[in-house]
Amino acid sequence: MDELLRLDAIGQAEAVRRGEVSPRELAEAAIARIEATDGVLNAVVHRRFERALAEIDAIPADAPFRGVPILLKDLGWREAGEPYSAGSAVRDGVEDAADDHGVVRLREAGFVLLGRTNTPEFGSTITTEPVAFGPTRNPYDPAYSAGGSSGGSAAAVAAGMVALATASDGGGSIRIPASLCGLVGLKPARGRVSMGPALGEGWSGFSTPGFVTRTVRDAAAALDLICGFRPGDPYAAPALPGRLADEVGRDPGRLRIGFLTTHPRGDVPPVPELTEAVTGAAALLESLGHDVAPGGPEALADPAFPRHFGAVVAANLAAHVAGLGELRGKPVQPEELEQRNAAMAQAGRERGAADHILSLQWLDGFRRRMAAWWSGGHDLLVVPSLGVAPFPLGWIPPDDLSTAFGRTTQAVAYTSPFNATGQPSVSLPLHRTGAGLPVGVQLVAPAGREDLLVRVAAQIERARPFEHPVLP
Secondary structure, three states: OHHHHHOOHHHHHHHHHOOOOOHHHHHHHHHHHHHHHHHHHOOEEEEOHHHHHHHHHHOOOOOOOOOOEEEEEOOOOOOEOOEOOOOOOOOOOOEEOOOOHHHHHHHHHOOEEEEEEOOOHHHOOOOOOOOOOOOOEEOOEEEEEOOOOOHHHHHHHHOOOOOEEEEEEOOOOOHHHHHHHOOEEEEOOOOOEOOOOOOOOEHHHOEEEEEEEOOHHHHHHHHHHHEEOOOOOOOOOOOOOOOHHHHOOOOOOOOEEEEOOOOOOOOOOOOHHHHHHHHHHHHHHHHOOOEEEEOOOHHHHOOOHHHHHHHHHHHHHHHHHHHHHHHHOOOOOHHHOOHHHHHHHHHHHHOOHHHHHHHHHHHHHHHHHHHHHHHOOOOEEEEEOOOOOOOEOOOOOOOOHHHHHHHHHHHOOOOHHHHHHOOOEEEEEEEEOOOOOEEEEEEEOOOOOHHHHHHHHHHHHHHOOOOOOOOO
């Protein structure tokens, strides 16, 4: 069974179709792996093993991922009748009334939903260390962070519990844990995936659902399952030319690619491990026949970006906390929240509506300035997936907010701009530190061009296959 757990999701589905393993046997193997490893990693916070096993016999025989186990991030990805905590004790395990559209699609595809993964409270930071559930540890080194906010999902996939897990990304929350856990983390374009029926958008359009996976083909096939406009959605992404799964192995042609080894904004110190990672990726892309040269969008240097981005996030967090109060019938008090979220919610409440709209309008202009670099003749930008080196648990201090916010701002310097622009991007596991910790490299495409990302990412994966932890 260890050999089957080493396969990606497509490989596991093929093994089921060939009769090499039954859906129940595969699910039981994943459950055993969770029980053997999660005592150290703390990736899974809600388990539904018995219910999952009871649902297996009803899965249609022709479902494309029949019997493949999966874990859902406990932020978004709502399930009817299951606890939903979003990393916080405030909800107290309140059950949701309906499945999200993405969860419906996963069930229809034949996945076996084993449980929900750990996330920081409300997904508002880059490490998964919630007070309510405790820290998630990195499978490469348990003293280190698995990232956030999809840290539980990333740790679970890296540790071999499941071949893929759901995630979401509002400022880097797919790409950062993918980088720290040595995975593929594809952030879809804005509007590619519906957040309904519970939501129209997350964080004013910054956030999008997605996955963390071990392979590019899994990232493409999984996104194919859940993408698509639904009636009532506030916007839709540009149409793709076809299935993303069909882009795997397709020649991307000769592309014009820029890369940055240091951030053009002055408040992000250079990091040797990140410089080595991007330089190596640039050399690899050049060896594959692409035109590669230093450079990137001038708008990335604008020092006003973090202020406007952070202000919009704070306003959304304040609204979220107010909504939780209405849900439970009494206001949420600051002392019920982690200090970070209490401070952010207070800042969001104090901000005037006109100031909020001005930040959104500033970000509209930022998006157009960023787009000019791609429309000016570039196809891809290569940058680090994370603005800092892999960091230990506790590096984002819960009781020193100045240090915590400063470090977080540096960490998301290469990811949050593309949440603001809505562009698709992907983190690929292309480098290791001297201590063996993964370092991801991020590819950023023009608006709506996940197809281009998949072609190039698959080309890179063929040329330099990704390494993953070996299961015991």
